[in-house]
Amino acid sequence: MDPKPHFETLARYNRWANRRLYEAAAPLTDAQFVEDRGAFFGSLCGTLNHILVADRLWLERIEGHGPKPSSLDEILHHDFAGLRTAREAEDERILSVVAATPAERFETILAYRNTAGVPHELPFAQVMTHVFNHQTHHRGQAHSLLSQFGLKTPVLDFVYFLLESR
Template sequence: MDPKPHFETLARYNSWANRRLYEVASQLSDAQFREDRGAFFRSVRGTLNHILVADRVWLERIEGAGPKPSSLDEILFDDFADLRAAREAEDERILRVLAATADERFESVLSYRSMAGTPHELPFAQVLTHVFNHQTHHRGQAHGLLSQFGLEAPSIDFVYFLLEPK
């Protein structure tokens, strides 16, 4: 399998799933958006911010530029509308980064430092796999939180993305 088209498909899926999730989340009141529901990042606000934080951390490592959050639980955007706009922009950034990535980079190793400053090296393609897997994991948590509020959380399985007419 050619890795570049594979990861570009995952990036398009990622954007599709985020749009669907945010559409339902937009139905929350501000109090519900912020309410501590006992999730790992406490609230829908905390969970959706964490996904954006992690994407920015990894994209800064991949590109060597861009916003660099200071902690994994940082609230980058307190307001839902601002967070949604930032999420859409970040999804576009992911697509642009992948489009600009040379084919040979998918076979390379990414050297980076953890947020604590520890040096690491991982295969670049595996880092990308982590980025998309991480989003899926935490989108699932946000999906569960939306269901707790009685909202009809959207179908965001990858197969539904693949089956949707393009």
């Protein structure tokens, strides 16, 4: 089985889920957006920035170039509008990277260094799975933060994306 179509679907799902999440977060005030709510990355701002940071780190490892944040908790954008614009651009970048990846690469090993400089090697397809799973994990945290503010939270389940995409 060629894994590439599966990852292309995950990239489209990823964009869909992020758009829904950001749309739900749009009514927050600036103060609410940065308020520390005790989440792993503190606030919704910290959580959403972490997702962007991790995507940039992984895409830099995959492509060999691009932005390379210095730490996993770096705040790339303090404002919601700037972060939302950056998220949209990164989702398009992910779609492009997956589309440009030859099917054979999914069967290779990716050698990289983590943020501490420690070398690692992992199967490329598993790294790509991690990229999407990581976003899903932290989107769940962001979803919970939105519900704490009393906002209507969107359905983000993959199956709903599939049903809408038919």
